[in-house]
Amino acid sequence: MSDKPVSLTSPPAGYADWLAELKNRIHTAQQRATLAVNRELVLLYWQIGSDILARQAAQGWGAKVIERLAHDLRVAFPEMKGFSPRNLKYMRAFAEAWPDAQFVQAVLAQLPWYHQLALLDKLPGPGTRRWYAAKAIEHNWSRNILVMQIETRLLERSGNAVTNFEFSLPKPQSDLARQSLKDPYRFDFLGLTDKAQEREVENALVKHVTEFLLELGAGFAFVGRQVLLDVGGDEFFIDLLFYHLKLRCYVVIELKGGKFKPEHLGQLGFYLAAVDAQVKHPQDGPTIGLLLCKSKNKVVAEYALRTNTQPLGIAEYQLLESLPAELQTSLPSIEQIERELAGNDTSTQDDSP
Numbered sequence: 001m002s003d004k005p006v007s008l009t010s011p012p013a014g015y016a017d018w019l020a021e022l023k024n025r026i027h028t029a030q031q032r033a034t035l036a037v038n039r040e041l042v043l044l045y046w047q048i049g050s051d052i053l054a055r056q057a058a059q060g061w062g063a064k065v066i067e068r069l070a071h072d073l074r075v076a077f078p079e080m081k082g083f084s085p086r087n088l089k090y091m092r093a094f095a096e097a098w099p100d101a102q103f104v105q106a107v108l109a110q111l112p113w114y115h116q117l118a119l120l121d122k123l124p125g126p127g128t129r130r131w132y133a134a135k136a137i138e139h140n141w142s143r144n145i146l147v148m149q150i151e152t153r154l155l156e157r158s159g160n161a162v163t164n165f166e167f168s169l170p171k172p173q174s175d176l177a178r179q180s181l182k183d184p185y186r187f188d189f190l191g192l193t194d195k196a197q198e199r200e201v202e203n204a205l206v207k208h209v210t211e212f213l214l215e216l217g218a219g220f221a222f223v224g225r226q227v228l229l230d231v232g233g234d235e236f237f238i239d240l241l242f243y244h245l246k247l248r249c250y251v252v253i254e255l256k257g258g259k260f261k262p263e264h265l266g267q268l269g270f271y272l273a274a275v276d277a278q279v280k281h282p283q284d285g286p287t288i289g290l291l292l293c294k295s296k297n298k299v300v301a302e303y304a305l306r307t308n309t310q311p312l313g314i315a316e317y318q319l320l321e322s323l324p325a326e327l328q329t330s331l332p333s334i335e336q337i338e339r340e341l342a343g344n345d346t347s348t349q350d351d352s353p
Contacts, residue, residue, distance in 0.1 A: 049095030
């Protein structure tokens with residue numbers, strides 16, 4: 001008989017754990033190598049851009065020099081991509097936008113080159129670019145996610161919900177909780193128009209829970225929908241229940257299809273009390289409530305929260321604007337959009353690596 005294939009032989013005791021550890025080390029080393037290559041590439045591009053700026057300013061070279069430089073660099077380094085005239089112009093714009101070499105080396109070099117182009121193309125000034133760059137690094141956003149967050153104006157919406165966290169939660173938890181909520185929330189990825197009812201929105205959010213979690217922001221983990229609470233023998237159902245990993249607390253989300261009314265907070269507050277009593281662990285923080293409504297009067301919302309001691313937030317959610325029926329039926333699904341993005345992520349990009 002022939003020997004068994006090596007893959008079918010019995011490994012010695014402890015081999016499986018050792019193999020898993022080695023795989024993890026190799027994977028980590030590959031990631032570090034990729035990050036190191038990216039870092040050097042971004043710094044190289046910044047240096048080239050700085051040189052172009054300096055020489056054009058000092059010697060009066062015009063735009064033609066970039067065409068010539070692109071040709072000569074391609075001849076000298078035929079195996080390297082990224083030396084097209086278009087990309088060289090991006091290098092110049094990159095260096096012009098970020099004149100601080102220390103900031104580029106310490107912070108921006110952590111982001112791939114195509115992230116840098118998105119920051120340049122989509123944002124007007126250094127303040128907003130710094131904010132989105134920091135978030136992209138913190139949450140490891142892909143380029144597509146970064147672009148989506150910019151286009152949905154994440155910065156302007158973050159921390160914009162009406163809350164009473166300043167008075168109902170201790171610092172620094174109150175600041176983190178406030179920044180964890182937005183206003184408005186964008187649910188246009190659901191493909192629903194503004195005529196959709198509460199239950200339709202709830203069903204669609206659960207169906208597209210990945211996109212919903214992305215819109216909620218970092219730290220939210222989905223626990224369940226229509227979560228049963230038995231209080232004194234009576235049954236109650238929470239629309240949506242989440243757990244926030246950074247705040248270490250449960251978050252109850254209630255949907256209201258119309259305009260905010262102060263009495264909505266009574267129901268939400270009841271759910272918070274029940275979750276605190278029946279669900280949360282003693283080491284968890286106080287449960288937070290978020291009421292999502294189609295519209296609100298900000299002054300009315302502030303008054304309604306003023307005397308409430310439970311941590312509550314009120315924000316609007318936005319669906320698609322009303323559309324003619326023939327257009328509604330032709331809207332792409334989220335799966336189609338994802339496939340399109342996956343297929344075209346590099347189709348409009350230059351010949352950079």
